[in-house]
Amino acid sequence: MNIDKRVLAALALTSAFASLGGCVDKSDPDMIDKRSVERWDYLAAHEAEKAYDYLTPGYRATQTRENYAAAMNHRPVKWTGASFKDKTCEGDRCKVQMNVRYSIAMPGMAGKTVNNESVQSETWIRVNGEWYILPN
Numbered sequence: 001m002n003i004d005k006r007v008l009a010a011l012a013l014t015s016a017f018a019s020l021g022g023c024v025d026k027s028d029p030d031m032i033d034k035r036s037v038e039r040w041d042y043l044a045a046h047e048a049e050k051a052y053d054y055l056t057p058g059y060r061a062t063q064t065r066e067n068y069a070a071a072m073n074h075r076p077v078k079w080t081g082a083s084f085k086d087k088t089c090e091g092d093r094c095k096v097q098m099n100v101r102y103s104i105a106m107p108g109m110a111g112k113t114v115n116n117e118s119v120q121s122e123t124w125i126r127v128n129g130e131w132y133i134l135p136n
Helices: 002-021 031-044 048-054 065-073
Strands: 077-090 093-105 113-127 130-134
Touching (some): 031 093, 031 113, 048 065
Antiparallel strands (some): 077 093, 093 113, 113 130
């Protein structure tokens, strides 16, 4: 009988933690810090089809997942990572600064690549309680 009580207690605890995971407020501007990095991680992994879900619903209505993925995954620049730098928000719009790392092959230099980092400015907007990037 003690074993059953322990199993039930473990199940109750697991259930409690699982329900907490559903309490994430996606409308909180702090979600942008996480979502912006996730999006760049997908782009760096050449998984633009997953990064597509971070685009505003309006932009997605004008561009198919397949076309977006093909355009982003076949660029001459290879993104290698990104980190969140800063954001300034007003209502449902935030200006986000990202440190983006990339490498690019130098034409005519037989496999020579240049690695660099630049600050990218992004606009994120809240639509139906969730944050999305609004492409330029």
